Amino acid sequence: MNGKDEEKNYMNIVEMTATQLAAAIRTGETTAVEATEAVLARIEEEDKKYNCYVTVDRDGALAQAKKVQAQIETGDLTGPLAGVPVAVKDNICTEGLLTTCSSRILHNFVPTYTAEAVKNLHKAGAVILGKTNMDEFAMGSTTETSAYGPTKNPRNTAHVPGGSSGGSAAAVAAGECIYAIGSDTGGSIRQPASYCGVVGMKPTYGTVSRYGLIAYGSSLDQIGPLTKDVTDCAAVLAALASHDPKDSTSVSREDTDFSTALTEDVKGLRIGIPNDYLGEGLNDEVRTAVLQAADVLKEKGAVVERFDLSLVEYAIPAYYTIAAAEASSNLERFDGIKYGYRTEAYAGLHNMYKKSRSEGFGEEVKRRIMLGSFVLSSGYYDAYYLKALKVKALIKKAFDEAFAKYDLILGPVAPTTAPKLGESLSDPIQMYLGDIYTIAVNLAGLPGISVPCGQDDRGLPIGLQLIGDCFQEKKLLRVAYTYEQHGKKF
Amino acid sequence: MSKQYETVIGLEVHVELATKTKIFCGCSTAFGAEPNTQTCPVCTGMPGSLPVLNKQVLEYAIAVGLATNCDITRYAKFDRKNYFYPDNPQNYQISQLYLPICRNGGVEIETEQGGKKVVGIHEIHMEEDAGKLIHDEWEDCSLVDYNRSGVPLIEIVSEPDMRSAAEVIAYLEKLRLVIQYLGASDCKLQEGSMRADVNLSVREVGAKEFGTRTEMKNLNSFKAITRAIEGETERQIDLIEAGKSVVQETRRWDDAKGESYAMRSKEDAQDYRYFPDPDLTPIRVSEKMLQEIRARQPEFRTEKMARYREAFAIPDYDIEIITGEKPLADLFEAAVALGAQPKKASNWIMGETLRLMKERDVDASDLRFSPENLTKLIALTDTRQINSSVAKEVFEVMFEENVDPEQYVEEKGLKIAGDEGALKKTVEEVIAANPQSVEDYRNGKEKAIGFLVGQTMKAMKGKADPGAVNRMLKELL
Numbered sequence: 001m002n003g004k005d006e007e008k009n010y011m012n013i014v015e016m017t018a019t020q021l022a023a024a025i026r027t028g029e030t031t032a033v034e035a036t037e038a039v040l041a042r043i044e045e046e047d048k049k050y051n052c053y054v055t056v057d058r059d060g061a062l063a064q065a066k067k068v069q070a071q072i073e074t075g076d077l078t079g080p081l082a083g084v085p086v087a088v089k090d091n092i093c094t095e096g097l098l099t100t101c102s103s104r105i106l107h108n109f110v111p112t113y114t115a116e117a118v119k120n121l122h123k124a125g126a127v128i129l130g131k132t133n134m135d136e137f138a139m140g141s142t143t144e145t146s147a148y149g150p151t152k153n154p155r156n157t158a159h160v161p162g163g164s165s166g167g168s169a170a171a172v173a174a175g176e177c178i179y180a181i182g183s184d185t186g187g188s189i190r191q192p193a194s195y196c197g198v199v200g201m202k203p204t205y206g207t208v209s210r211y212g213l214i215a216y217g218s219s220l221d222q223i224g225p226l227t228k229d230v231t232d233c234a235a236v237l238a239a240l241a242s243h244d245p246k247d248s249t250s251v252s253r254e255d256t257d258f259s260t261a262l263t264e265d266v267k268g269l270r271i272g273i274p275n276d277y278l279g280e281g282l283n284d285e286v287r288t289a290v291l292q293a294a295d296v297l298k299e300k301g302a303v304v305e306r307f308d309l310s311l312v313e314y315a316i317p318a319y320y321t322i323a324a325a326e327a328s329s330n331l332e333r334f335d336g337i338k339y340g341y342r343t344e345a346y347a348g349l350h351n352m353y354k355k356s357r358s359e360g361f362g363e364e365v366k367r368r369i370m371l372g373s374f375v376l377s378s379g380y381y382d383a384y385y386l387k388a389l390k391v392k393a394l395i396k397k398a399f400d401e402a403f404a405k406y407d408l409i410l411g412p413v414a415p416t417t418a419p420k421l422g423e424s425l426s427d428p429i430q431m432y433l434g435d436i437y438t439i440a441v442n443l444a445g446l447p448g449i450s451v452p453c454g455q456d457d458r459g460l461p462i463g464l465q466l467i468g469d470c471f472q473e474k475k476l477l478r479v480a481y482t483y484e485q486h487g488k489k490f
Numbered sequence: 491m492s493k494q495y496e497t498v499i500g501l502e503v504h505v506e507l508a509t510k511t512k513i514f515c516g517c518s519t520a521f522g523a524e525p526n527t528q529t530c531p532v533c534t535g536m537p538g539s540l541p542v543l544n545k546q547v548l549e550y551a552i553a554v555g556l557a558t559n560c561d562i563t564r565y566a567k568f569d570r571k572n573y574f575y576p577d578n579p580q581n582y583q584i585s586q587l588y589l590p591i592c593r594n595g596g597v598e599i600e601t602e603q604g605g606k607k608v609v610g611i612h613e614i615h616m617e618e619d620a621g622k623l624i625h626d627e628w629e630d631c632s633l634v635d636y637n638r639s640g641v642p643l644i645e646i647v648s649e650p651d652m653r654s655a656a657e658v659i660a661y662l663e664k665l666r667l668v669i670q671y672l673g674a675s676d677c678k679l680q681e682g683s684m685r686a687d688v689n690l691s692v693r694e695v696g697a698k699e700f701g702t703r704t705e706m707k708n709l710n711s712f713k714a715i716t717r718a719i720e721g722e723t724e725r726q727i728d729l730i731e732a733g734k735s736v737v738q739e740t741r742r743w744d745d746a747k748g749e750s751y752a753m754r755s756k757e758d759a760q761d762y763r764y765f766p767d768p769d770l771t772p773i774r775v776s777e778k779m780l781q782e783i784r785a786r787q788p789e790f791r792t793e794k795m796a797r798y799r800e801a802f803a804i805p806d807y808d809i810e811i812i813t814g815e816k817p818l819a820d821l822f823e824a825a826v827a828l829g830a831q832p833k834k835a836s837n838w839i840m841g842e843t844l845r846l847m848k849e850r851d852v853d854a855s856d857l858r859f860s861p862e863n864l865t866k867l868i869a870l871t872d873t874r875q876i877n878s879s880v881a882k883e884v885f886e887v888m889f890e891e892n893v894d895p896e897q898y899v900e901e902k903g904l905k906i907a908g909d910e911g912a913l914k915k916t917v918e919e920v921i922a923a924n925p926q927s928v929e930d931y932r933n934g935k936e937k938a939i940g941f942l943v944g945q946t947m948k949a950m951k952g953k954a955d956p957g958a959v960n961r962m963l964k965e966l967l
Binding site for chain 1: 531534535536537538539540541542543570572574576579580581582634761763764765768769770771
């Protein structure tokens with residue numbers, strides 16, 4: 001093969017979806033090794049522009065690709081993702097491969113074990129390309145809080161890719177991986193998917209094992225897929241989902257054959273649009289795109305109604321109280337003693353803790369640790385933390401009531417399209433308010449999906465969010481798939 | 491001292507549970523392994539690792555709660571206690587604050603005056619132990635061994651119901667026995683599998699309000715506890731008498747010096763920022779689980795004592811001693827089940843076993859010899875195959891090495907010579923060699939025969955039954 005043909009072949013591969021590529025590998029049109037080489041070449045070419053990756057594991061990926069290819073040829077690997085290269089968010093542990101959470105404090109941390117979700121991908125024949133950039137410890141909505149520099153939106157590099165799984169979303173959009181996995185604590189998969197014009201899903205809490213996911217807000221965190229289309233999303237979610245006895249919050253589910261849900265059938269389905277999700281602060285272009293998407297579903301036979309969800313305004317304070325409280329405790333283990341960054345000079349144990357953590361953590365992480373420590377401190381626990389838990393329970397109740405009337409809820413993912421780099425960090429409160437449509441889903445433990453549904457006049461993508469009741473991923477996938485088939489293409 | 495004072499004491503008792511694996515991971519709890527060889531991502535606090543509750547820990551905690559008359563919390567939770575220290579790999583300890591597994595219990599103790607009183611149990615909660623710090627003075631650094639990290643503990647918090655060191659010891663003995671009988675722990679103070687912190691205050695007799703209390707740590711024996719209580723009582727009374735006030739603080743007892751010193755005062759007390767651990771789901775104790783644990787509860791000491799009185803003709807004192815250590819009771823019952831006569835089994839335990847345990851500083855739970863071998867030894871003496879002094883000799887070897895006494899006696903040739911002819915010949919020789927003693931005996935000096943028996947035994951190298959020698963001598967004289 002001469003150089004030109006090779007290049008052409010690579011171009012095709014990076015444009016493919018995961019299920020298309022796996023099919024091509026199965027039929028022998030290409031191989032896992034060729035596919036991996038193609039994606040690595042794309043990373044080599046493009047990543048200086050976008051900074052999607054913290055670590056690219058070139059050698060590991062090629063070795064894995066060879067192994068997987070052999071297993072495909074012997075018929076030991078037959079799944080819909082076998083041989084397909086994937087990018088993994090840098091807060092998910094990979095044995096022997098640097099895992100930093102995009103923080104200085106874990107700049108040298110190489111895990112001794114692999115996260116259960118990644119093990120599941122291995123079983124499905126995935127080839128791990130490397131680890132993607134993120135907001136430090138998943139705290140942020142822009143991937144600008146990373147200690148390794150911001151990721152840029154491949155659709156317009158003056159803009160952020162969203163966050164915290166910004167590296168994963170941008171890598172999918174830029175063809176620097178075929179699909180990626182991220183984590184979603186308050187919208188960290190759905191929002192960057194929306195900003196980058198890809199599909200992202202946060203599964204029902206407990207569907208994907210958290211074992212090996214470096215915790216931010218333990219009661220809210222879920223790992224999920226970022227993909228080029230809904231078909232891939234279903235296949236990746238099916239690979240990720242498992243009951244893991246090592247995670248006490250893991251759920252045993254029978255219905256993980258998610259690809260069976262990919263049918264065009266929304267006739268009679270009741271879809272509710274919360275008025276609360278269309279109110280003040282919502283950008284007009286986003287509103288228009290979302291309502292047009294609802295019209296597409298209506299045309300296909302769904303019953304679409306507006307309703308009042310209520311309590312939405314309390315979701316943000318409740319979320320930032322609970323997530324920060326859990327984070328303040330989860331991040332205590334980063335102390336410079338056992339692994340990670342330790343300050344150079346110190347006088348005694350206490351001073352070492354103080355300096356290592358002050359130097360190792362970035363601004364946003366320190367802000368949330370302080371906020372979390374405050375709401376848990378004696379005398380404030382009841383007023384803040386307990387109250388937030390009560391709000392969480394009420395929000396769950398409000399959703400329960402909504403799902404008594406509707407099969408699913410439709411709305412925007414974020415109030416605006418991707419902001420410019422540098423705009424958000426100057427005003428953290430404004431940044432927190434940007435999570436308004438995504439965080440209630442985490443508080444209630446529900447599944448939510450973000451599907452591209454338009455773009456603004458600058459060409460920045462807009463995402464449509466569909467929210468289901470617990471364990472209703474199939475319904476979400478069915479509606480998202482139907483929309484994808486009939487909505488406008490971008 | 492013009493005023494009369496009374497001491498008010500409450501205890502926090504930590505007990506290490508005898509599970510094979512740790513509370514939140516599958517690592518072994520075995521003692522004495524090389525540092526950091528019994529560890530995994532969970533018990534070393536690696537990022538991304540998650541705890542999963544060992545069900546055996548819950549069952550032991552509930553069993554202890556039931557045995558100490560507690561209410562079992564049917565919806566319990568684990569909480570995180572946040573504090574930074576290198577022996578605590580996550581920098582939070584998983585414990586229980588808001589919804590502990592057992593509450594509102596109590597045990598009955600005997601007071602010094604011979605009366606009975608109930609010491610209330612405020613709560614029992616489950617938690618994980620920390621690792622061990624080793625300070626290397628030569629290298630001027632500290633090392634951490636996480637083998638202990640995640641070993642399961644229960645903490646039993648009493649009400650401030652005790653009024654003297656003797657009551658404290660009685661309460662601790664009671665707990666120790668209950669837990670030992672359950673098999674939930676070996677409860678050794680010296681080795682740290684049972685640790686007691688003493689909360690103590692004094693007040694004038696008749697006062698309604700409690701005085702300011704201190705908490706005393708590092709108490710490794712009943713003796714240290716007694717001394718610490720006496721010392722702290724005196725220290726507080728001295729302060730009050732001198733017009734000063736007691737400071738609420740944690741103190742460390744130095745048993746060698748016989749005094750305590752302040753570790754930290756209430757002002758330095760950390761805010762542990764307790765909150766429910768989101769990695770562990772709430773514990774729901776079902777009726778079925780409770781019933782199963784209840785059904786599995788063993789015979790406790792009081793019931794055992796009553797049964798012994800009924801079934802075995804042994805003295806009350808023996809019953810008290812034997813049932814006072816679960817391993818002794820187990821040994822006794824097993825030997826009796828194997829056919830040993832209860833009185834004889836009890837004699838061996840009360841006599842030689844206790845003597846050697848004391849002499850060699852051996853704990854009842856560390857006894858090496860099997861009930862089978864004890865039973866065999868008893869049979870050897872019953873059938874007069876060995877005499878009592880040989881039996882004691884054999885027992886000492888058995889105590890150390892658990893040898894089979896039948897084999898040992900055989901190999902060492904310690905059996906009484908059953909050969910009548912050989913005995914008769916020796917006796918005749920002794921009679922011939924000791925005319926004076928023979929003369930004395932014949933003249934009515936009964937004692938003289940003792941000397942002749944001794945001479946015969948000596949000639950037989952101890953392998954004769956003194957009774958048989960006695961009979962033979964009388965016959966021949």
